[in-house]
Amino acid sequence: LCAYATTQESVRGPSQAGPPSTDGGVIDTSPPRGTRDFPPEEMRLRTWLFDNFREVSRSFGFEEVDFPVLESEELYIRKAGEEITQQLYNFEDKGGRRVTLRPELTPSLARLVLQKGKSAALPLKWFAIGQCWRYERMTRGRRREHYQWNMDIIGVPGLEAEAELLSAIVAFFSRLGITSKDVGIKVSNRKVLQEVLGRSVIPQRSFAAVCVIVDKIEKIPRSEVEKELAGLGLPVEAVDTILQALTLRSLDDLEELLGSENEAVLELKQLFELARGYGFEDWLQFDASVVRGLAYYTGTVFEGFDRSGTLRAICGGGRYDRLLSTFGGVDTPACGFGFGDAVIVELLKEKNLMPDLSHEVDDIVMPLEEQLRPQAAAVAARLRACGRRVDVVMGNKKMKWAFKHAERLQAKRMVLVGSAEWAKGSVRVKDLSSREEKDLPIEELV
Numbered sequence: 001l002c003a004y005a006t007t008q009e010s011v012r013g014p015s016q017a018g019p020p021s022t023d024g025g026v027i028d029t030s031p032p033r034g035t036r037d038f039p040p041e042e043m044r045l046r047t048w049l050f051d052n053f054r055e056v057s058r059s060f061g062f063e064e065v066d067f068p069v070l071e072s073e074e075l076y077i078r079k080a081g082e083e084i085t086q087q088l089y090n091f092e093d094k095g096g097r098r099v100t101l102r103p104e105l106t107p108s109l110a111r112l113v114l115q116k117g118k119s120a121a122l123p124l125k126w127f128a129i130g131q132c133w134r135y136e137r138m139t140r141g142r143r144r145e146h147y148q149w150n151m152d153i154i155g156v157p158g159l160e161a162e163a164e165l166l167s168a169i170v171a172f173f174s175r176l177g178i179t180s181k182d183v184g185i186k187v188s189n190r191k192v193l194q195e196v197l198g199r200s201v202i203p204q205r206s207f208a209a210v211c212v213i214v215d216k217i218e219k220i221p222r223s224e225v226e227k228e229l230a231g232l233g234l235p236v237e238a239v240d241t242i243l244q245a246l247t248l249r250s251l252d253d254l255e256e257l258l259g260s261e262n263e264a265v266l267e268l269k270q271l272f273e274l275a276r277g278y279g280f281e282d283w284l285q286f287d288a289s290v291v292r293g294l295a296y297y298t299g300t301v302f303e304g305f306d307r308s309g310t311l312r313a314i315c316g317g318g319r320y321d322r323l324l325s326t327f328g329g330v331d332t333p334a335c336g337f338g339f340g341d342a343v344i345v346e347l348l349k350e351k352n353l354m355p356d357l358s359h360e361v362d363d364i365v366m367p368l369e370e371q372l373r374p375q376a377a378a379v380a381a382r383l384r385a386c387g388r389r390v391d392v393v394m395g396n397k398k399m400k401w402a403f404k405h406a407e408r409l410q411a412k413r414m415v416l417v418g419s420a421e422w423a424k425g426s427v428r429v430k431d432l433s434s435r436e437e438k439d440l441p442i443e444e445l446v
């Protein structure tokens, strides 16, 4: 399947026989199961999307980082039953090492922060765009890879970090023409659950596993959630208390349940006050059912959703103040988000906000006789040196083909190199929108 296309073309077989394979048949030209090719049209959309990721990240003063797509498996061995760690694309390499294709970027980022140690002056504001992998039985036919944009702030304990990240997400949506009428961001705080669990004497060691199970509350039947929580040894009344707390949708109700001095209440109030300062409060809504499915979140959690309710979460993130210590490092406050490349494209299609990204060429340069090819090359070189995007007609083509080619590429000008004009130091230029045609001295081409 091609990356973002949903039309039949993307699943059509090879339009012509591929290179003969060893047994004489055509090789399977599809990419491996669950992966995508990015032919030019798809790649233009991906490049446009990533350019927007990068421009927002840079406008917030973040620096780009990257890591190997292959990581030690030990980065993801967490005992909380997360889907992401149960679907590792892992294997033993030829050196007997347990490795995996990364399922997410945050652990790699934490590893690099630890590696840099004191040489990395805090706060760090790093962003990455990387391909992430999972190995899922193809029974569900879901993709096994996607690209994820991450922004992370390391070394800031205060809610101002989360506010910056949320502001970046809103800035990204806004650049694409998406408004708070199309998308909202549900916000909560894992300290809500921590407090509720603390009141029902649930051991802290179960906290992450409870969050992973509770995160499924809108994906699997409540009875299944209750069964899985009971499987952790939670008494039935504790399950009821937890699920009841998750139905809270207002900070006033939360304050009534937990008290005005509760950390979760204080942090959420501060976050909403900062959101008002930035002017994106209408994008946010408190929703206690948001816990996110990653074990390492410790505080604020949030996820972007489409208000029409037809799509999966668009993005998500939160605070993870303890991740570095799980890698043996010193605890360092951290928060970040992940933003996948697939759901956002589905949303843009639904909202008719897909960009018009045609293959852009400015000039088509064509020698009218083969022996004028060096002269045509000189014209093309000059135009390119001045920043023009130039397509030189190759092979022995007819004019009819060249004009059809120019139309296909939506070129702006056709530059014909003919012996008569060249003798006068000129070339024939046809403006492909006005259809105006004239001889131009080469030095006046740009």
Ligand SMILES: OCc1cccc(Br)n1
Residues within 6 Å of the ligand: 084, 103, 104, 132, 133, 134, 143, 144, 145, 146
């Ligand atoms: O968001 C979970 C996830 C992780 C890796 C690859 C894909 Br597709 N999806």
